Amino acid sequence: MQSPIGIFDSGYGGLTVFKSIAAKLPQYDYIYLGDNARAPYGNRSFETVHEYTLQCVKWFFEQGCQLVILACNTASAKALRTIQQNDLPALGTDKRVLGVIRPTAEVIGSYTKTREVAVLGTKGTINSRSYEIEINKFFPDIKVHQMACPMWVPIVEYGEYNTPGADYFVKKYLDQLLLSAPNIDCVLLACTHYPILMDSIKRHLPQGINIIAQGDIVAASLADYLHRHTDIENNITKTGSTLFYTTDDAFDFNNHASVFFGKQVTALQLHLK
């Protein structure tokens, strides 16, 4: 039986993370699932994000995945801990679900000299305070400034990322951030969609501020994890194949996905039961 690595996101955004993973670890088989029919997750309650994410995680397990990566900050912030602590023991002790927050928190200390960093994310991610908590576990001396940027996901979803409208909303949030946190020297893009706004974000931040997208960090962390967990690594099938699924219209997914993934994909529609 195939045992690919499962990559999950609420929609397209996780493709920015998967792009880095696939580039670094091309030997493995993967299944990507975007829950586009119920996206965005960013404003949804803990209960809802947990319910949707768990349903998708169970589907991955049914496909033979032993390891699932939640390549979505909102799902990592609001569902991962409950899945790991409450759900996984009943689903099989050999199963693993990992997120994107911890790997990022582990390395953020090397990107800041002033020890003041900004975390930008969806309302859900920011209100959960997950980044602040995780970063301070590894680096208690770092002051974490958090800010929700609720307009940025819709701007990207509607393909408006290279427009004056996008620039207006990027500048609006970053001006607010710089006013309230003038000593930051590192800005973490803690939402899978935000790297698509990178050019505009760069234009509106002073030079010398590190802007961190998570893809390469998560890919490096996964490579290290698999190196340390040979029991899991041995079970992953290695034919270099990827299947893409979306819970919404596959034609739409294929039309949007290349912006996030950097190349054309062909997805299948999945009807979750």
Ligand code: DGL
């Ligand atoms: N993938 C989500 C995240 O990284 C952004 C999109 C959404 O709100 O569902 O937080």
